[in-house]
Structures are given as structure tokens and as C-alpha cells.
Amino acid sequence: MISCIVNNKTVETGVNPGISVLEFVREELNLTGTKEGCKEGECGACTVLVGELHENGTVKYKACASCLLPLGEIDGRHIVTVEGLDSSLLRPVQKAVFNNNASQCGFCTPGIVLSLTGFLLTSESFGFNDALDALDGNICRCTGYASIRKAAEELSIIFKDKKGSVEKENRVEQLIDWEVLPEYFRSIGGRLENMIYSPSNISMFNENKVLIAGGTDLLVQKPEGLLAEDLVFASKLDSIELKQIKEANEYLHIGGAVTVEQLRKSEIIHKYFPSLENDLLLVSSTVMRNCATVAGNIVNASPIGDITIILLALNTRLILRKDHSRREVMLDKFYKGYKLMDIGGGEIIEKIVIPLPDETSLFNFEKVSNRKYLDIASCNSAVSIKTDNKTVQEITVSVGGVAPVPLLQNEVGKFLKGKNISTENLIEAGKILTSKISPIDDIRGTAEYKKLLTRQLLYSHFVKLFPDKIKYEEVAG
Amino acid sequence: MKNSDMLMHIKGKSVFIDDIRDIANIHHGVIFTSPVPKGIIKKLDVKKAEQADGVAAVFTYKDVPGENQIGHIIQDQPLLAEDSVNFVGDPIALVVAETRRQADNALKLIEIEIEELEPVSDPREAYGKGELLVPPRLMCFGETDEVWDKCETIVEGTAESGAQEHFYLETQGALSLPIEDGKVKVFASSQAPGGFQHTIAEVLGVPMHLVEIDIKRLGGAFGGKESCATWAALSAMAAKILDVPVKVVLNRKEDIQNSPKRHPYITDYKLGLDSEGKILAYEVMLYQNSGAYADISLPVLERSFLHAVSSYKIPNAKIRTAACRTNIVPNGAFRGFGVPQSVFAIESAIFKAAEVLGLHPSELQKKNLIHEADPFPYGMAAENCNAEKCWNSLDSKYNIENRIEYVKEYNEKNVLTKKGIAVQPVCFGVSFTQTALNQAGALVHIYTDGSLSVSTGAVEMGQGVNLKIAQIAAEELSVDLKRIKVETTNTTRVANASPTAASTGADLNGMAAKMACSELLKRLKKVAAEIFSVKREKIEIRDETVYAGGRETDITWEKLVNTAYWEKTDLSCHAFYATPLLKFDRDKEWGRPFAYHAYGTSLIEVTLDCIKGTYKIDSVDLVHDVGNSINEELDEGQIEGAVVQALGWSTIENMVFDEKGNMLTSTNSYKVPDIKFLPEKFNVHFLENAPNPYAVSNSKAVGEPPLIHGCGAYFAILNALTAVRKDKEMPSLPLTPEKAFMYIYEKE
Numbered sequence A: 001m002i003s004c005i006v007n008n009k010t011v012e013t014g015v016n017p018g019i020s021v022l023e024f025v026r027e028e029l030n031l032t033g034t035k036e037g038c039k040e041g042e043c044g045a046c047t048v049l050v051g052e053l054h055e056n057g058t059v060k061y062k063a064c065a066s067c068l069l070p071l072g073e074i075d076g077r078h079i080v081t082v083e084g085l086d087s088s089l090l091r092p093v094q095k096a097v098f099n100n101n102a103s104q105c106g107f108c109t110p111g112i113v114l115s116l117t118g119f120l121l122t123s124e125s126f127g128f129n130d131a132l133d134a135l136d137g138n139i140c141r142c143t144g145y146a147s148i149r150k151a152a153e154e155l156s157i158i159f160k161d162k163k164g165s166v167e168k169e170n171r172v173e174q175l176i177d178w179e180v181l182p183e184y185f186r187s188i189g190g191r192l193e194n195m196i197y198s199p200s201n202i203s204m205f206n207e208n209k210v211l212i213a214g215g216t217d218l219l220v221q222k223p224e225g226l227l228a229e230d231l232v233f234a235s236k237l238d239s240i241e242l243k244q245i246k247e248a249n250e251y252l253h254i255g256g257a258v259t260v261e262q263l264r265k266s267e268i269i270h271k272y273f274p275s276l277e278n279d280l281l282l283v284s285s286t287v288m289r290n291c292a293t294v295a296g297n298i299v300n301a302s303p304i305g306d307i308t309i310i311l312l313a314l315n316t317r318l319i320l321r322k323d324h325s326r327r328e329v330m331l332d333k334f335y336k337g338y339k340l341m342d343i344g345g346g347e348i349i350e351k352i353v354i355p356l357p358d359e360t361s362l363f364n365f366e367k368v369s370n371r372k373y374l375d376i377a378s379c380n381s382a383v384s385i386k387t388d389n390k391t392v393q394e395i396t397v398s399v400g401g402v403a404p405v406p407l408l409q410n411e412v413g414k415f416l417k418g419k420n421i422s423t424e425n426l427i428e429a430g431k432i433l434t435s436k437i438s439p440i441d442d443i444r445g446t447a448e449y450k451k452l453l454t455r456q457l458l459y460s461h462f463v464k465l466f467p468d469k470i471k472y473e474e475v476a477g
Numbered sequence B: 001m002k003n004s005d006m007l008m009h010i011k012g013k014s015v016f017i018d019d020i021r022d023i024a025n026i027h028h029g030v031i032f033t034s035p036v037p038k039g040i041i042k043k044l045d046v047k048k049a050e051q052a053d054g055v056a057a058v059f060t061y062k063d064v065p066g067e068n069q070i071g072h073i074i075q076d077q078p079l080l081a082e083d084s085v086n087f088v089g090d091p092i093a094l095v096v097a098e099t100r101r102q103a104d105n106a107l108k109l110i111e112i113e114i115e116e117l118e119p120v121s122d123p124r125e126a127y128g129k130g131e132l133l134v135p136p137r138l139m140c141f142g143e144t145d146e147v148w149d150k151c152e153t154i155v156e157g158t159a160e161s162g163a164q165e166h167f168y169l170e171t172q173g174a175l176s177l178p179i180e181d182g183k184v185k186v187f188a189s190s191q192a193p194g195g196f197q198h199t200i201a202e203v204l205g206v207p208m209h210l211v212e213i214d215i216k217r218l219g220g221a222f223g224g225k226e227s228c229a230t231w232a233a234l235s236a237m238a239a240k241i242l243d244v245p246v247k248v249v250l251n252r253k254e255d256i257q258n259s260p261k262r263h264p265y266i267t268d269y270k271l272g273l274d275s276e277g278k279i280l281a282y283e284v285m286l287y288q289n290s291g292a293y294a295d296i297s298l299p300v301l302e303r304s305f306l307h308a309v310s311s312y313k314i315p316n317a318k319i320r321t322a323a324c325r326t327n328i329v330p331n332g333a334f335r336g337f338g339v340p341q342s343v344f345a346i347e348s349a350i351f352k353a354a355e356v357l358g359l360h361p362s363e364l365q366k367k368n369l370i371h372e373a374d375p376f377p378y379g380m381a382a383e384n385c386n387a388e389k390c391w392n393s394l395d396s397k398y399n400i401e402n403r404i405e406y407v408k409e410y411n412e413k414n415v416l417t418k419k420g421i422a423v424q425p426v427c428f429g430v431s432f433t434q435t436a437l438n439q440a441g442a443l444v445h446i447y448t449d450g451s452l453s454v455s456t457g458a459v460e461m462g463q464g465v466n467l468k469i470a471q472i473a474a475e476e477l478s479v480d481l482k483r484i485k486v487e488t489t490n491t492t493r494v495a496n497a498s499p500t501a502a503s504t505g506a507d508l509n510g511m512a513a514k515m516a517c518s519e520l521l522k523r524l525k526k527v528a529a530e531i532f533s534v535k536r537e538k539i540e541i542r543d544e545t546v547y548a549g550g551r552e553t554d555i556t557w558e559k560l561v562n563t564a565y566w567e568k569t570d571l572s573c574h575a576f577y578a579t580p581l582l583k584f585d586r587d588k589e590w591g592r593p594f595a596y597h598a599y600g601t602s603l604i605e606v607t608l609d610c611i612k613g614t615y616k617i618d619s620v621d622l623v624h625d626v627g628n629s630i631n632e633e634l635d636e637g638q639i640e641g642a643v644v645q646a647l648g649w650s651t652i653e654n655m656v657f658d659e660k661g662n663m664l665t666s667t668n669s670y671k672v673p674d675i676k677f678l679p680e681k682f683n684v685h686f687l688e689n690a691p692n693p694y695a696v697s698n699s700k701a702v703g704e705p706p707l708i709h710g711c712g713a714y715f716a717i718l719n720a721l722t723a724v725r726k727d728k729e730m731p732s733l734p735l736t737p738e739k740a741f742m743y744i745y746e747k748e
């Protein structure tokens, strides 16, 4: 049995928890404002808001693509579809869309309205860039976006202004006062608290069950297959650690159910890896990142997984847990072959552990895809370097898209270690790199392209990190 | 003025096909399609599927009650395959079940054996094998042979452009209801109610009056819902046979795989210039990759044919086209309808000539713009020609030369990035090239309370045609816009409607509505004239008030309508409009195929990352000719949407087929522009003081013409690439980051 609140209505259902929330709201509840545009997370027409109760009794919302959100995931949560904005009066978001003609055929519009509402719910500053980021998963084929961008800008200006006055601690309360959200949102926290909701225990997971985290991979790969499986939802596991990012003993600990957006917004991450906040914008889209997990990216085992490539360069290790026993694996030893991993049935990634960088450490991530945002990479690469700004003391380079598994380039590291940061050495490292990789032709590019591009990504790391040491004219020449 | 439809969109209340829920017992149809590009069906076994859970029926071609045919220009496309299949996605059987999931499950139980045959995917190869839809066409203008001797500069080359997927957000679909007396009512996501009605009636083997098509709105179309009636016909057939409502709505994967695309073209061109840089001669051969069936390929190719010289005055031209039958998905209409491919060919030739002469292409473009009274190769002279006006207007706002100079200087100073800049002129002929299609009907009722109902053949797909028609009607009658309701597009109210296409939706239907309103106004004035005992000419209606002899009276609109009713006046009127003057002789390739041309000029600037081969479109600044806009907000939206679609076509929208014709691209690899792709600067200006005498309210069509601006993105990127190196052939379009990268780094 799944209990949740959909808009202002408490719903209990015995429907299979493996179906998507999109199917549930449209087919079971006849809420047709939420549209199916692709069912693969690519368009955002199905965007809904998901509210989760926090310890202090407040409800935190995020925008999600309901087509890849398994129903079981919303047990004990609040789902808001466009109907739930209760438009007896026009909300500021809706007004902004209307005022700027940001809707033509209207099919994408409910998704746009919810993503913009998501922006108002989550953006610290109501900055225009945050508004654009919030829309990075919403495709509109009619407007060409100019009008949508204007609507986003208008909202940003209005709310920055309002924020200037007084702002309540609780964003939801504040947005109700500002009429962004309807009154009934005040009651949601209390109602969720009273909902019978039973978390699962890690020991309930075993080899006969399927662990589902964000579902952004599983619901694309085998949506129908899930219906016959016994599902365990990572977000419902009762261990708080799973959902946290912590710093302890020179290490960063990322829980096995931490989402990509949580990582992107984490203050600890900002402190140690400031560039990641922007880099992670290159990973899927807001509505995906809000659900997709770091561990899911690792187990997805795509040779081109962005987060995996980032983590590889950071010398990450995984803590795997089965029932009460735990073991450790270095991430680069985790992959055994195409989609083959050192993980047993019933084992879950409990933690992802990264050594903290020191002042001599630099990090850079590069990704090239056909479309810059919301696209899978043709090639990606990350590098972490310890340096005195003259020589390379330690270096780890990872590259994706050039082998059956995400790869560390140890030979390149070996070559560069202890060498001067210079154009010649970089060129030599590029040669070693190209000799070590064997990409294949596929829809993301020809083998030849990927081979050359990987070398260029290595150059790009150095040009970015050491602009005054590397003469690109000479590299290119 | 804003489109009030938006008020429903923002609340999620707008109903699309898949949202119709208030009908009981809707069944779901899913189509079993060919897994191979070409083959002979040896065995088809649907028995297991028929017996699966919830399945009501599995239909094959044997079950088609009427003609198993949906080709409407050439009758070459079966609704369901008989003994052969000709593309991956060719429909073979329809499974109908109580739920979509049951239908999907049953689909997997269908067994088929196909003997594969050697397919063709390359149009040139098809041409070589004589696989043509019709014999090639040829248009000669001026001298076409000796003129080459007089040319100072001659360039030759090939320009190749790829397929484009519409990616309308609402996929193809229809819901059909059986109603008494053997009639079927079809709610379809279609731009062509008349055409669909005709095809479906033939498929069902019934007269057209037993098929009613009703269309409320489309979730985007862009030409993609103009021609192929497969899905609507299958749903109608199943509903009729099973006597239950049947919905056939494609999912995105099916839609991408099976629905028509913008045609890929290969074009061979040759361009000759005199010593001044004036174009003397142009020769082009356009090989269209039509796909497996004719669909609407021939009209598309005809429009390419007629736009071969784009915005330029070319005194001597030889234009040839061939519609090549291959084994990829049958391609069809897509906003621009063959024009972008032609524009791409001539602009490639100009770019190449400029390279040879060491000039920026814009110098040649400007020198050769078409002017008033210059003839197009099909004989029609440019009239009210705004090509140069648009150029000059843009120049006065953005100083084209300075911008080009700035880019040059930037490139001299920078190694890691290069900029590129291109000017893109637009000249787009408006009218269906099939002259007879330029007709429209409208039916207007005035009810006794003074409210109005307007029906036309135009389909609302987000372009706001309903609002434009309402505005035209309101203005004609001088009543408040709120009094007017534009109805669904329905074949029982307006018969034999042409598709809402060729950018003519508002031109044709708006004019028909205006004529109907004008006739009603006449009748009402007659009533008023009797009240005041004056001549009808003395009566005027202004802002819902009757004026007699110039003096305001106490007769309001409502009162007048009511009086007219009691005077037994007919308050309904149907009117018919056909665009005058059009005439085109296909034997001589000569005449006036277009009512007028729409013009524009744009300036596109990009920045290329030389390390990674990626690029960013920095700005698009444009001036576009919309005549006297009926609704500036709608027109601006149309321009922006069209431009961005073409930016996508030119750059990242990469639809890939293997040599056999298998589509390699899928939902997660076909990338259309997203909000961050949008250039940071995007300035749209209307050309001022440019009334158009040839369309309703002096306006101009705006659906397709502005698409051409976006083609300039290709040339802007190429301009940046040539700042890195110059020894390479021009890449095919779309100029993806991969191609840009290989342009820089591939050894040669």
C-alpha cells in the first residue's frame, strides 16, 4: 500500500509501486495536466513537484520528471501537479508565462510552470541563472525559448525585490504568503507526519530484490521489467547516513542515496571542489539531478558516466554493505568489463569516500557532448593534480567514452609525475594517452573523433589550470 | 494582444488527444512495424497476440474494409503492409487491447519472417538505379551554357543536409469514436482535416460524410502532421470494425522511428561570377532523399525547385531536381518545406566563391540581392521587393561591416577561441505551389445575444491562428473580441479544407472569415438602414454602436442583432476565398506560383572553442518582413520559434541512418535546442512600413519564412572554422560539434 498526498488530496493505492508517477497521475487519477512527452527524462513535460517531510516538520520540495519517478518513491510524500497550484487565481509563475507569451501550443507549459515554481522553492537568491538552470530539462519546440527566458527573468526580478524586504525562514510559508503556492500547502507537513509510512531496513535488501534509487536509469532501461520485481527504494532505507554528505578524518563521505543535485549544492563540496557546482550542471538536467543518485551513476557503469569519471580522478573508494558486513573497493578496481562490477547480489553502496584535497590540489572536469546540456558525453575526463605550480607532484587522470569501462589513465599519470608543467611534456602526455585508448564508433561519435577529442580534453585541463604555463599555439601547431 | 489559450495552458486545462478521458471504454491500438529496411514478408502469425490478455483484435491489411492505401499524391503507400516492407517502421499490423500495456505485451507475441532485400539509403545511389518517384524536373532561365565562358570566377561543389525530426511535444495520435449510422468521428492531431477525412473514408470504404474529423488543437506540428494519415486511419478503422472508441497515440520512440522527417538532400552546385562579383550563372541539381513512399515529397521538392536562387538575382540558371526513392522513413513536410535545403545549396556556393575571392560572403550576398522587378527563374517578378530594405534596416541597427571587422580582429588576437559571423538573407514565396489548394471556407454564426461562432479550416497548433481570425472578425464587425469564439476545426462545418500549411493558415482562412463577416455586416446594416430610414451606405457600426449618417444612435450591437433576428435576417454566413492571380504552368515551369514573397535579413555570430571544437551561438539579430502585423506578439513568437528550429537543424539536430537505412538516432540521442542553447542576444525586429497588398489586412505569412534566418548558423560556424584552417571541404549540415572538431583536427 502506498500513501501519499497528491495536490490537496490524500491518496492510498495498491497499484504496483514500479509504475511511473506519470502513469499514476494520468491513468489512475485523471490528472492530465501532466504530459507525457518522451517517457525518457528528455523533455520535462511530465515535471511535478515532490515534497518530503524533514525532521523539523517542514516540507522540502523539488521538481522531478514524473515519467522516471517510480510510484513507490512517493510513499509518504506530497506530489504537486499543475492542477495542484489551484489556479482559481493566477500564480506569479503563471502570470509571468502569460505576460511574456511563453506558451504557444501549450504542451510543454505545465512542465515549465512547475519547473519555475521549483526554482522559487529552491533558489537561495532568486537569481536569473538559477531560473535558467531550473528550466534546463524542459524542452519547448514552439517558442524558441526567448519568451520563456523573459518569463524567468521577470520572476527573478520580482522575487529578488520581494526578498529584499523580509523573508521568512520557511520558504514554503513565504511562498504561500506571496501566493506562489496555495493555502493548503500549510497543512501538508502535519498531514505527512500523520501518514502511516514504514521505512525499510538495509537488512531487508537481498539478492532477490532490486534496489532502486532515483530510477532514472532503471525506468529507462527496463520499465516493464520492474513491475515483476520486488523493489526496495533507497530513499526509504532508514539509515540517515545514506542521505548525507559529511566530512570526517580527512575524508569526504557521500551516502549511497545522495542525489546529484544534493552533491552539487553541498557546502562541503563548494569548500573543497568549488568548480563542481558548475561542472555538475553538465550532468542531465535539474529534474533528473533531483532524483538521480551518485551511487546510481556508479552502478549504471556507463563508460561515459560523468560522476563516475569525476570520482575516479579523486581516488574514490566505495564502502559496500550487505546486511551487517562491509567491505571496501577502490572505484577503479570496481569495474571488471562492460557493465560488469565487483558487487554481489544484495550488496549496496553505502558510502562513497573521497580523500580531502589540500592547498596544493587542483581539479578540473571536461565534458563534450553534442548538445552542451542534457546530453550524454562523447568524451569526458577529469584530472586532479597536486602541484607546486611548477612540477606535477601527483596526478590522476580519468577518461570516459574510450573503453568498455570508465578508465583511469595511469600511464599518463606515471609519465607526468615529477615533470615540469610545460608544453612539451603535455604534448608527450597527449601522445601516451592516445596510444592507450581504443574508442569505438557509435552515436556519440566516431572512434577517430573520440580519440583525438580525449587528447584535446587533456590539453584543455592544462590550459585551464595553468594558463600561463601552456602555450596553446605550440600545442596545436 | 495575448492568446487567451495560454490561460488554459498554464493551468494544465488544455485538452490534447491523449487527455480525452470522458469517453467510456476507450481501447488502445499499438502498431507492429517492420524491423528491416526492405524485405518480403514470408510469414506473419498474429494468433498468439490475438489470444493475449485484454486483446480485442489484431488487424492486418486483410481487414482493411476499403482501400489499403494512404498515399494521396502518388498512391504508393499501403496502410498496412501486404507482401513487402520498405522501411524500418513500415506498419504491418495493429493490435487493439483494453489497455496500452496489454497491447504492448501482445505486440511482442506477433511472429514474422521476412526475407531481407538489399536496401538503398543514399539518394544518389537511388538516382543511379532509376529509383525515382517521378522523372526529374528541369528549369532553364536565360542562357545556361555559353554564359560560363563569360564568368571570371567559377566554383563547384556539393552541399549535403541531413534529416530533421519535428519533435513536436505532442506525438502523433488520434481517437476515433463509432457513432450511429456507421459514422466515425475522429479526434486527430492533424493539420489536414480535409485530407485525413478523404483518406480515412477511402480506407473505410465509406462516403466522406460518414467520417467526421474534429480538431481542437495540436501540441505542435511544424508540418509533421500534415500528410501522413496512418495513425488516424488505423484508429478509425479499428473503431469502426470493433464498434468501440480506439485511441492510437504514438510514444516518442515510435514517433521518432516512424513519422516523416525533413528530407535530407544532396545538391551539386556550380556558380559563376563576373569580375565585379555579380552572379552570372547558377546550376544546381537537387537530389531529394524522399524515403520509402512519396508522401508529400513532390510538393516539397517543387518548393525547393522554385527557391533555388533564394534571395538573389541570377540572370542565368539551370535547376534540376530528382525525388529519389530510398528505404528510410518516408519524409514529408517540415516548416520551410524544401526551401532551407535550397538555400543551403546556394549559400554554400556563395561561401565558396567568397573564399576563392578572399571576401566575407556578405559582400557577395549584398551585391546580388534581388531587387524590385527582377525576375525569379520561374518568370514572376519581385514585387514590393523588400530584400534590400531588410538588409539596410539591419545594417542601420547593427552595422554589419563593423561587426565583421570586429570578428576579424578578434580572430587575429585569439588562439583558444575564434569567432564567426554570417549574414542570412531570406526570400520566401507564399502560397501552396499546388495552386488549387489556395482556397478556404469560413462559416460564421451570429447568435441572438450578439455572440459569434467562427469556424474555418485552419487548425490551431500554437501559432495563434484562431486569435488572428478572431481579431480579423472583430475588426470587420467592430465588436469586442470577447464576443467571438473560434470553434474546433470540423469537417462538418467547413468542408474540403486545405491543410493548415504553407504558412497560409491566417492568409486564407482569415480572409474567408473576413468575407463572411463582411456579408453579415451588410445584412445588419440593411436592418439598421430600415430602422432609421436611410440608405445602407449611411450606416456604420463602430465599437458595437450603430451610427446613422455619421451620428451615434442608441442601437447597440446586441439590439441590432436582436432586431435583425426578428426581421428574419439570416445571421449565418459561409464565405469562400481563393487567392487571386495565381497561375503556374508545370510544362513550361513558368508563371506566378506565389501571391507574394516574405523577406528578411539576419546576422548571426558564434564563438568556437578551438581546443574542443565546441561552439556557442552568441547572437542572432534580425529584421523580418511581416507586412502590417495582425498580432505582433504572435508574430514575434513565430519568428523566434522558427529561427531556433533552424539553428537546431544547422547545428546539433543530427539524425543518423546507417547505409541500410536503419535509424541510429533515438529519443536520447536526438537533441533539439534547449533553453541554454538559445543565443544570449536574440533581437527580433519587424521591417517597418511594409504593408502587403496581397494578404488579409496587409499582413504577411510568418509561419515558415523566418526559419531561413537560422540557416546562417552553419555559415557563421564555418566562418569561424576557416579562421583556423582553410584547406578543407565544407562539412555536411548539421555542423555538429563533432564535425567542427574534425574540421580542425582531421589530418588531410
Ligand SMILES: Cc1cc2nc3c(=O)[nH]c(=O)nc-3n(C[C@H](O)[C@H](O)[C@H](O)COP(=O)(O)OP(=O)(O)OC[C@H]3O[C@@H](n4cnc5c(N)ncnc54)[C@H](O)[C@@H]3O)c2cc1C
Binding pocket: A040, A041, A042, A210, A211, A212, A213, A214, A215, A216, A217, A218, A219, A220, A234, A256, A257, A260, A282, A283, A284, A285, A288, A291, A292, A293, A294, A295, A296, A297, A298, A299, A300, A304, A305, A306, A307, A308, A347, A348, A349, A350, A374, A375, A376, A377
Ligand atoms: C535524461 C537522462 C539524462 C542523463 N544524463 C546523464 C548525464 O549527463 N551524465 C551521466 O553520467 N548520466 C546521465 N544519465 C544516466 C543516469 O541518470 C545516471 O546514471 C544516474 O546517476 C543514475 O542514478 P539513479 O539513482 O537514478 O539510478 P537508478 O536507476 O535508481 O539505479 C541504477 C542502478 O544502480 C543501482 N543502485 C542505485 N543505488 C545503489 C546503491 N546505493 N548501491 C548499489 N546499487 C545501487 C540500481 O540497483 C540500478 O541497478 C542520464 C539519464 C537520463 C534518463
Ligand code: FES
Binding pocket: A035, A036, A037, A038, A039, A040, A041, A042, A043, A044, A045, A046, A047, A065, A066, A067, A068
Ligand atoms: S515525459 Fe519527457 S521527461 Fe518525462
Ligand code: FES
Binding pocket: A102, A103, A104, A105, A106, A107, A108, A109, A139, A140, A141, A142, A143, B169, B219, B220, B462
Ligand atoms: S509551447 Fe509548444 S512545446 Fe512549448
